[in-house]
Amino acid sequence: MSNLDLSIYQTSEKLSAQQKKFNRLLEKIEQLQMVLADWQQAQKQVQEDARDELLPLYRQWHHVLFAQLETLWQYKNTHKIAKTYLVRLDEKISILASQLLNNPNLSEQQHELTLIIAQHYELIEESADAEEVSSHVNDHSHQAHDADEMMQKQAIKEMIADQIGVPVAWLDFDLDLNNLDAFMEKVKDKLDREEANFIQNQLNEDERDEYQKFAEKEKKKILKKQTQLEEAKKMAGQSLKSIYSKIAALIHPDREQDEQKRIEKTELLQQANAALEEKDLLTLLKLRVFTAQGDQEQATKIANEHLKSYNLLLEEQIEKLQFEIDDIIYSFDWIGSGFYKQRFKPVDLTKKYQRDLADIQAKLLRDEKRLNDYKDFDYLKILLKSRAFSWSFE
Numbered sequence: 578m579s580n581l582d583l584s585i586y587q588t589s590e591k592l593s594a595q596q597k598k599f600n601r602l603l604e605k606i607e608q609l610q611m612v613l614a615d616w617q618q619a620q621k622q623v624q625e626d627a628r629d630e631l632l633p634l635y636r637q638w639h640h641v642l643f644a645q646l647e648t649l650w651q652y653k654n655t656h657k658i659a660k661t662y663l664v665r666l667d668e669k670i671s672i673l674a675s676q677l678l679n680n681p682n683l684s685e686q687q688h689e690l691t692l693i694i695a696q697h698y699e700l701i702e703e704s705a706d707a708e709e710v711s712s713h714v715n716d717h718s719h720q721a722h723d724a725d726e727m728m729q730k731q732a733i734k735e736m737i738a739d740q741i742g743v744p745v746a747w748l749d750f751d752l753d754l755n756n757l758d759a760f761m762e763k764v765k766d767k768l769d770r771e772e773a774n775f776i777q778n779q780l781n782e783d784e785r786d787e788y789q790k791f792a793e794k795e796k797k798k799i800l801k802k803q804t805q806l807e808e809a810k811k812m813a814g815q816s817l818k819s820i821y822s823k824i825a826a827l828i829h830p831d832r833e834q835d836e837q838k839r840i841e842k843t844e845l846l847q848q849a850n851a852a853l854e855e856k857d858l859l860t861l862l863k864l865r866v867f868t869a870q871g872d873q874e875q876a877t878k879i880a881n882e883h884l885k886s887y888n889l890l891l892e893e894q895i896e897k898l899q900f901e902i903d904d905i906i907y908s909f910d911w912i913g914s915g916f917y918k919q920r921f922k923p924v925d926l927t928k929k930y931q932r933d934l935a936d937i938q939a940k941l942l943r944d945e946k947r948l949n950d951y952k953d954f955d956y957l958k959i960l961l962k963s964r965a966f967s968w969s970f971e
Contacts, residue, residue, distance in 0.1 A: 595884040602891035603863070609898040612923075616905045619923035623930045631934055638941045639682040641948055643691070646673040648951045650694055656954065658961070668967035671698040730754065735907055737764065820861045821853045827868045862887060 649670050652658070658666060674694045677683060678701070683691065695701050730752045731745075738745045741764070750767075752760045772792075828846055833839040845864060852860040906921050914929045914936075951957050960966055 593884075595888060598888050599884050599891070602888055602895065605895055606891060606898065609895060609902065613898055613902050613905075615923040616902055616926075619926045620905050620908075623926055626930060626934075631930070631937060634934075634937045634941055636682040638937060638944060639677065639680055640687075641941065641944045642673055643677055643683060643687050645944065645948050645951055646670060646677060646694065647690065648948070649673070650690075652954060652957065658958075662958065662961035665961050665964070665966045667698070670694065671700065672967060674698060675700050733757075733904075737761075741768070817853060817856060817861065820865045821849055824849045824861065824864050824868055 649666060653663070653666060653670065674691055677687075677691045678695050680688070680691075692701070733754075734745050734748045734752060738748055747767075748764065750760070750763050825846060828842040828849075830839045830842040830846060833842055845867075849861060849864050851857075852864070909926065909929065911918075911921065911929065914932050916925065916929060918925070950960060
């Protein structure tokens with residue numbers, strides 16, 4: 578018999594409201610745990626596939642783009658090109674340089690040439706001396722890490738902005754990944770300031786008084802729930818051994834004469850021992866309720882003593898599970914891959930990866946062909962006749 582085999586409260590008209598709520602919350606938690614496990618598995622698989630397939634293709638693509646840049650830059654400095662065509666060539670070189678600037682997939686030599694070209698087109702301030710250029714090159718090894726960190730920060734900001742209903746740009750302060758609490762405190766302070774400004778500037782005196790009463794009432798509700806939650810956590814800590822003792826007293830296998838029931842009770846006691854060791858209150862409570870089956874009065878007593886507080890803890894656990902799920906979902910750029918759904922499933926992540934993979938494969942083939950075209954200077958001159966040369970993708 579596994580934990581999932583344990584019944585909670587049997588369906589009955591005699592169940593209290595707290596017992597019914599307990600059942601619903603447990604069912605929700607088990608659903609979210611399965612959803613989170615599915616997302617974690619999908620995320621792990623995509624990360625492994627990206628490491629083996631996607632990232633090597635991106636490195637290859639960036640080297641092809643650099644080869645385009647190097648070829649066009651060489652033509653600019655060694656060939657005579659008509660003024661009109663030169664403008665288009667400069668535009669293309671400038672675009673390529675901006676794409677490759679600070680790219681972690683380039684070698685130090687490639688990065689140094691990209692910097693020189695970027696300075697020529699004033700994409701960055703020209704270095705005062707060679708030492709500063711060298712500093713840019715030496716910092717190159719840190720850029721991949723910095724890019725990953727920036728993506729993580731952006732994903733977290735997008736998730737928080739979505740939850741509180743504001744644009745991402747509204748979160749205009751720095752986020753320290755190691756101190757999320759400080760960031761959330763800044764969010765709260767800004768919300769409080771904007772609320773105060775709204776009350777002061779948009780409402781008349783009567784409306785302000787009414788709003789202040791409403792705000793005070795809501796604040797009291799929040800404080801009351803926080804107090805209840807702290808009390809529930811305190812009670813939970815005190816209840817672990819107490820609940821375990823009652824379970825052990827009811828199902829101790831040494832007191833059972835029937836061999837089959839002794840085996841079942843031994844397994845239940847093993848589960849209780851493991852739950853006590855791991856401080857798993859939820860499993861202990863489920864076991865406690867299970868051992869009270871057939872005794873409605875005892876089950877009702879358990880509900881009256883514990884369930885109201887435990888339900889608060891279960892609600893908090895549900896919020897944490899949902900946050901973990903959302904944290905995975907919004908760590909990915911869905912819109913950039915053409916997904917505009919409001920709700921996502923783990924299977925969507927696989928679809929997104931396949932779409933991203935097909936996209937980079939198409940880009941690589943397109944730019945390899947383009948590089949071959951650029952290597953033929955006579956054909957390049959034909960391409961330069963098109964006004965769309967600098968930005969066309971076909």
